[in-house]
Amino acid sequence: MILIPEARIQAMKARGWWGEATFDDLFTAQVTRRSDTLALVDPVNAMGVVGRAPRRLTWGQIADEVDRMTAVLHAAGVRRDDVVVVQLPNIGELTSVYLACARLGVIVTPAPAQYRESELAHIVARTDAVAAITAARIGKHAHGEMLTALKTRCPSLNDVFVLGGAPDGAIDLDGALHQVAHAEIAAAHAAAKAAQVTADDVVTICWTSGTEAEPKGVPRSHNEWIVMGDGVVDAADLSSETRVLNPFPMVNMAGISTALVGWLLTGGVVVQHHPFDLNVMLAQIRDEAIDYTVAPPAVLNTLLQTEGLLDGIDFGRLKSIGSGSAPLSEWMVRTFHEKYGVQIVNYFGSNEGASFASAMKDMPAAADRATLFPRLAPGFVWKAKLHDRVFTRLVDPETGVEISDKGMAGELRIKGATVFSGYWRAPEINARAFDDDGWFHTGDLFEYAGEDAQHLKFVGRLKDIVIRGGANISSEEIENHLIAHPAIAEAAVVGAPDPRLGERLAAFVAFKPNRTATLSDINVFLTVERKVAVFKQIERLHVLDHLPRNPVGKVLKRDLRHLLKTEESA
16 A cells, blocks of 8 residues: 655655665565574563563574464455554564565554553554454453454454464464464465565554544555664664664554664664563663663663662673653763763654654764754755755744744754655644645744754744743743752643633652652742743642653643643532
């Protein structure tokens, strides 16, 4: 299924930004080169996650499993352009499912392990998915039974394949893989050849939250994924010798671009991790001689702040760590480099492909790399690979006028080789998502910085502006100040409705163990230590054990706003 306009395909290929290789082409080439070489390592705690021992697989062993997985799907009647829902943790079978489906031209729509009946039914209904693949349990939840039960309310869902023991009405995937006949594998190979899958076919539909009430599907082709993986490989300096530890679920941009596409491009080793556990992650870094991994900013801060956590790690190997999702601490970026020789790569990204990196090759100064990104526009030359094939501009969200001056916040709009072509079956949303010239509305606020306005500085989300008495206050700005408070572990700021001022600043915080602070303490810190304007002081303080987050770690501000409304109506 090709959803990308032909003119865009030709333009991308004419510039050399897209090619003709599919996932299966990349995989086959790696298997040919390194069949007996280690390729994939399961999470060390796989027994607790899915009820089986962890596996260590060579490229040849994965190739055999992909052959079998392709045959099982084909024998069940799954065909080119069909959609399959996949809800698995980061285990070897997840990689095999992606590759088997890509070979057949089947579209994978991955679901986070935290999704339940409501979200899954929405995905099946939106995509007319014909099959689902899951495990009997993921952790303590019975995912096999849950997805099998969906067959009664989702007419398109014909088959549910379950690892680790299938309930009634489902197919035992372990048994099916083991019992595959050579003739079935041959038939699947013939079907794959007949499908004539191209690099422009849709390979995944991932799901993203945002301003809409329901998740939106983001289809991406092989080419759209490969260019993203290429960017990760280049920014993090990955190679065929690189051993990558992947702690991000392979359900969206962060996990797939690194642990699937980057892996296919380099032919290195991926060590999987799931669910996130800092102690397990540190043990894997030590035991598996990891060269590259990714972690949220808060985790990286904790590693430097807690004595002994980094003991025993081979920093002769671990030379690069990716991070993002929030502005990084300059102190953290600088300390990792000066004390351990580790490059922290700052990524800005979204499922839609509004993605670029701040790496040492372009931002050698820690203070710059922590908070700034290259401005991707004519007249600015950068070394990172993606930065000649992605373009950005800032636009006043109220007037639509392009911003050129430093210090003025505007919505980031983006186009280029990484950007998707539109949401799945959502023409009305797509009409709002792109402007008349084809630039994608990211909903993110940036401003230009640097002597020559050569940098982009993230200042918040478009809807994360608190308007207090006519003054626009960036929630992200205040959150960054709050995170610096010695007692605060997590912080989020939203606007609390106010009849006089329009909105007041409401902060939701989670304190560090055995630490606390009053509203007054925090405001003294903001004004005296951080030296922010008085009108940016917190006016309502709400203390939580932890902030609500979605399956990929983003704070659910709609839940916080709901808490405010609930309190006001009580």
